[in-house]
Amino acid sequence: MLGKPKIDVNYTSNLLNFVKVRKTFQFGSKAETLARLDGELKRWSIPQFRHFDLARWQMSHDAVLADIADLADGKGTVIVRSSARNEDGELYAQAGAFLSVPHIPPADRAALISAIEEVFASYRGAAAESNSEDQVLVQKMVDRVSMSGVIFTQVLSSGAPYYVVNYDDETGLTDSVTSGTGYVNRTIYIHRDHVDTVRSERFLQLLSAVREIEQITGESSLDIEFAIDMDHHIHLFQARRITAQPNWSRGLSQRIDDALVRLEKSVAPRLLLEGGDSKTATILGKMPDWNPAEIIGNAPRRLAFSLYRYVITDSVWRVARERMGYFHPRGKPLMVSCAGQPYIDVRQSLRSFIPATIPDDLANRMVLYWLHKLADNPLLHDKVEFGIALTAWTFDFDTRARQMLPEDVTQDEMVLIHEAYREMTVDLVDGRRASVAQQVIAVNELQARYEVLAGEQEHPPTIDLARELLENCIELGTIPFSILARHGFIAKALLQSLREEGLLSGDDINAFNQSITSVVTEFIVNIHRFREGEIKLEDLLRDYGHLRPGTYDIMSLRYDQRGEEVFSISGDSPPATEPFVLSPAKSAEIEKRLSAAGFSLSCNDFLQYCREAIRGREWAKLVFTRSISACLEVLAAWGEDQRLSRDELSHLDIRELMDCTVVQHGRSFEEHLRVRAESGRREHEVTTGVRLPFLLTRHSDLFVVPMLLEQPNFVTLKQVTGVCLHVSSTNIAPGLLDGKIVAIESADPGFDWIFTRNILGLVTQFGGANSHMAIRCAELNIPAAIGCGEQIFERVTRSNQIELDCAAGTIKLVEH
The missing domain is CATH 3.50.30.10 (Phosphohistidine domain)
Structure with missing residues (x-):
């Protein structure tokens, strides 16, 4: 195996550095480019090939076939590849548009002629007539492939400064990535100026070889097709310029670099695997708690991000958990911004899943163990409450605790942990603490207040009205919703543990879920009623018109802004829900287990709790999103009065907007906020351009990003x-x-x-x-x-x- 290549740290990848090099290399067709690189490359092997144009092929099949015959010396097979004139242009390309025919024995004259004719014929779909200068490339097939794929030396859509490697290291095929077939190809992003952070030797060798092509051609925007064989030789199949460059944002690469420098200074020292303080080191993730990537997106605009912070992740999340008996990480926000992308502070999340009665030292040991478990099992990043941490007592708690607690937990500590979770869960389910009923009452009060405010919107929209909507939403909406969401999880976890204990079957749980008449069932039934003339359109709009795909996104239209098409429907009305009934034997056994754990509920009461918790969560979400949606519409109307568009508002922080009533800036709201919106727009370009993983555990995660x-x-x-x-x-x-x-x-x-x-x-x-x-x-x-x-x-x-x-x-x- 080749030794680890030395990476020239003085070699930079910014396109500006290449303008200092007088370009002597000329790209041509696929075949011509390979021919010009052949002999110049030291880190690559270019499989033997022959190429010819249509004119020569039409003039003499025999001469061409004779030239091909000795290509493989009677061994192996060849691939007949496209090399059309309009395939690899400087300003355009037709990557993948034309045919390739692999695994042709070079001595099989009939098969070779047929393949060549098929490839030439594939060009005619892109041109009115045949071009005599169009070429075909016949190349020796590479066998014993360990990895193959395609490398873009900058992100194709934006020009962001990353090597993008799409690769397949499982099938042994050379075209699984380029053909788009298969389910095994993977993608990794590597920041161009941080190749030295790559730990994989084969990727270091590959990137060193790619940089050789960049240096020889004087191009930093390339599309390279490659394969690596079992002997670690790197084979080049294609090198072409990326033709999307005119669409790229000028200066984006530098702004992304600046953002990563800021993250190196502010975020990297806090990460778990950087050897930080065991009591403060953390992991940042996009999905472990409150799922921001799911709710506001991987690259949200500033208004959506800040609004989610304001009503959920700054304080609501921890206030709600304190009311339920969990530890309260006072003053700690749950969500942080990494170049505008939303991340959850997993340490704070995990700490807030531990009952407040567990001593700090023991709780910190539990958190540190869970953090390392997540770092070792990154695929559990969106399943933390199931596969990483204990968050509630369940009927199989002792079994789960042995799997999910560190080995150094003593027997006395195990008893303490068991009792803390059990007592908290019993109080919650029995209704002695933060009951489901109390939260539903609060949400109903929010709905009543909203209707009062809605009736007062005859006057021009104001920032004060938007603020009042949000304050009501927090007090009576997102805090109760947070509690109901946790009740819903506890209900699901208890039901699942009954299945694990053999007291319920999978069919029982499915039947139970389908017995719940939830918000979506009522939604579908009401649309059927509307279509049958039983209720009016305004009735639907009153209840569901506020919904929008993107709850926190002012750019997304509400249902009542989309017309009746959103209320079209197909199929039959959902059947009436069947009552869920357990056999007397199962009910009696569950009641015995409930009593033994300290619950005061009968089996039917317990199932009713589960039903109300699951339904209450969805009901609360429907209600509190009405206030969020109304706030966005108030802001849009206020912005229109200030001659600010929705697009401009979307790039503003909610606090910037609310500060307009208490702090004066600039000559006018319009002037001040438009400048801030333009700044937000530029920041959002970085947010969408920077590549970051779903989990940040160490410094190198900022620069080497494998897609999971x-x-x-x-x-x-x-x-x-x-x-x-x-x-x-x-x-x-x-x-x-x-x-x-x-x-x-x-x-x-x-x-x-x-x-x-x-x-x-x-x-x-x-x-x-x-x-x-x-x-x-x-x-x-x-x-x-x-x-x-x-x-x-x-x-x-x-x-x-x-x-x-x-x-x-x-x-x-x-x-x-």
Whole structure:
């Protein structure tokens, strides 16, 4: 194996450094570029090849075939590849547009002629007539492949300063990435100026080889196709310029670099695997608690980010948990910004899942153990409450505790932990502390206050009105919702533990979920009633018009701004929910276990608690999002009076807007806020351009970002195959959804309208086992893969047909 290559740290990748080099290298067709690089490269092997144009091929098949015959010396096979004149232009490219035919024996004259003719014929789809200068490239196949793929030397969409390596190190194929087939290819982003932080020797060798091509060609924007064989030789199949450069934002690379420098100074020293203080070191994650990537997106605009902070993650989350008996991390925000991307401080999250009665020293040991467990199991980043931490007592608590607590916990400490969680959970379920009923009363009060405020909106919209809506929302909406959401989790965890203990079956739990008449069931029933003339459109708009796909996004239209199409419906009205009834024997056994644990509830009372907790969570979300939605509309109307667009408002912090009534800046609101909005817009370009992982555990995570292949949360045990349709907050076309497997990024309640259609299944990029959409699909018995992650979601949305097998836990790409 080659030794670890020496990386020239003085070699920089910014395009500006290349203008100092007089460009002598000339790119040509695919074949011509390879021919010009052949002999110049020391770190690459270019497989033997022959190339010829259409004119020569038409003049003499025999001469061309004779030239090809000795290509493989009678051994191996060749691939017939495209090398059209319009395939690799300086300002345009047609990557993947033309045919390649692999595994042709060079001595098989008929097969070779057929393959060459097929490749030439594929060009005619992109041109009115054949071009005699179009070429075909015949190249020796590389065998014994350990890894193959494509490298972009800058991010294709934005020009951000990353090497983007799409690779397959499983199948042994050379074209699995370029053809888009398969389910195994992976992606890693590596910041161009921090290649030295890469720990993998094969990637260091590969990137050193890529830099050789950059130096020889004088280009830093390249698309390179490669393979590495079992002997660690790196083979070059293609090097072309990236033609998207005219669309890139000037100066973005430098601004991304500046943002990463700031993160190095402020965030990196706090990370767990950097050897920090065991009592303060943390992990930052996008999904471990309150799921910000799911709710406001991976790269939210400033208003959405700040609004989520204001009503949830600055203080509401910890106030709610304190009321339930958990530890209160006073003064600690839950969410932090990393170059504008939302991250949860996992240390604070984990600490807030421990009852307040557990001593600090023991609690800190538990937290540190859980942090290391998460660092060792990053795929659990969106399943922390199931696979990492203890958050409530359950019927199988002792078994789970032995699996989820450090080995140095003594028997006395184990008893203390057990009793602390048990007493807190019993108080919550029995209703002695922060009861479900109390939270529902608060949410009903929020609805009453909202209706009063809505009736007073005849006057011009004001910032004070927006502030009042948010203050009511926090006091009577998001705090009660936070408590109800935790009750909902406790209910789910208790039911699941009864299954683990053999007291309930999977069918029992499915039947129980389907017995709950939730918000979405009522939504679908009411749309049927509207279509049948039983209720009016204004009735629907009153109850559901405030919903928008993107609850915190002022750019997303509400249901009542989209017209009647969002209330179209297909299929039959959902059947009446069947009451859930357990056998007397099961009820008696569950009551015995409840009594032994100290609960004062009967089995029926316990099931009613679970039912009300799960339903209450969804009801509270419907109600409190009405205040959020109204606040956004008040801001939009106020902004219009100040000649500020929704787009400009979306780049402002909610505190900047609310400060307008108490602090004066500039000559006018418009002038001051427009300047701030432009600054926010530029910051958002960095937010969308910077690449960061779902978990930050060490310094190098800022610069080397492998995209995780997630394990989705599968709902139901069904298997379906069908056409996949990607739906976003802007491309709403209800009539297209019938009979389709729908793919959406987030599990936002604003997407509830999809359940009015006869969808075949659902796939989401973000979301956990207890997320909004998981509950919806369980209730409606719709097969779903919730939270499949970036890589799987991207491939699903690029595929025409997929097979969703929830029982087997698989998603297969049937037709790409």
